[in-house]
Amino acid sequence: GAVVSQHPSWVICKSGTSVKIECRSLDFQATTMFWYRQFPKQSLMLMATSNEGSKATYEQGVEKDKFLINHASLTLSTLTVTSAHPEDSSFYICSATRDSFQPQHFGDGTRLSIL
Amino acid sequence: AQKVTQAQTEISVVEKEDVTLDCVYETRDTTYYLFWYKQPPSGELVFLIRRNSFDEQNEISGRYSWNFQKSTSSFNFTITASQVVDSAVYFCALNINTGNQFYFGTGTSLTVIP
Numbered sequence: 001g002a003v004v005s006q007h008p009s010w011v012i013c014k015s016g017t018s019v020k021i022e023c024r025s026l027d028f029q030a031t032t033m034f035w036y037r038q039f040p041k042q043s044l045m046l047m048a049t050s051n052e053g054s055k056a057t058y059e060q061g062v063e064k065d066k067f068l069i070n071h072a073s074l075t076l077s078t079l080t081v082t083s084a085h086p087e088d089s090s091f092y093i094c095s096a097t098r099d100s101f102q103p104q105h106f107g108d109g110t111r112l113s114i115l
Numbered sequence: 116a117q118k119v120t121q122a123q124t125e126i127s128v129v130e131k132e133d134v135t136l137d138c139v140y141e142t143r144d145t146t147y148y149l150f151w152y153k154q155p156p157s158g159e160l161v162f163l164i165r166r167n168s169f170d171e172q173n174e175i176s177g178r179y180s181w182n183f184q185k186s187t188s189s190f191n192f193t194i195t196a197s198q199v200v201d202s203a204v205y206f207c208a209l210n211i212n213t214g215n216q217f218y219f220g221t222g223t224s225l226t227v228i229p
Contacts, residue, residue, distance in 0.1 A: 041224075045219075103148070105162075106159070106162075107159075109158045111158065
């Protein structure tokens with residue numbers, strides 16, 4: 001089955017650091033990747049949709065300069081949390097899909113803790 | 116507008132009891148998919164089922180069963196003879212073809228007490 005790998009699974013860093021999270025589709029080409037954020041005991045909230053080779057589409061309220069998304073290839077999308085602060089601490093999950101009519105496959109998530 | 120409602124925030128049952136998790140959705144699209152995911156404490160999302168809007172057949176998979184009723188816009192999930200390993204947060208989600216948007220409910224936290 002389709003596998004999506006997310007790395008790292010856990011990050012702890014100091015405030016002000018920029019953190020990069022990778023999302024890879026291991027056995028299929030993902031034309032579209034999605035980034036979600038989940039606060040403790042809350043649901044997943046879509047942050048942005050990224051299509052390979054084009055700029056990401058951000059959901060309302062998500063700062064694009066804060067959360068940089070790069071979808072440079074059909075198997076890799078990266079989310080960079082720039083100058084992270086404690087309020088950015090959260091669980092970030094990516095998903096990938098071959099096309100609009102295919103189901104999304106989720107990575108295992110990255111737990112980000114900013115001290 | 117699309118919306119998924121899981122009215123039950125937390126449920127506790129004793130092991131071997133049956134439990135039903137409710138999911139009600141809203142969409143004007145005629146083509147859509149409904150999903151259930153399990154999220155254990157480790158955080159990863161475990162896919163359980165996908166059902167398209169044209170297939171109202173109920174489905175059973177082991178101890179799991181799903182009841183899809185378009186007339187009430189519901190897609191309920193029943194666990195029969197619950198086990199401690201079923202303890203997790205369960206999310207219902209709606210996926211519409213337009214833009215491949217994915218809408219999650221707020222989740223139901225299930226605790227199975229031994």
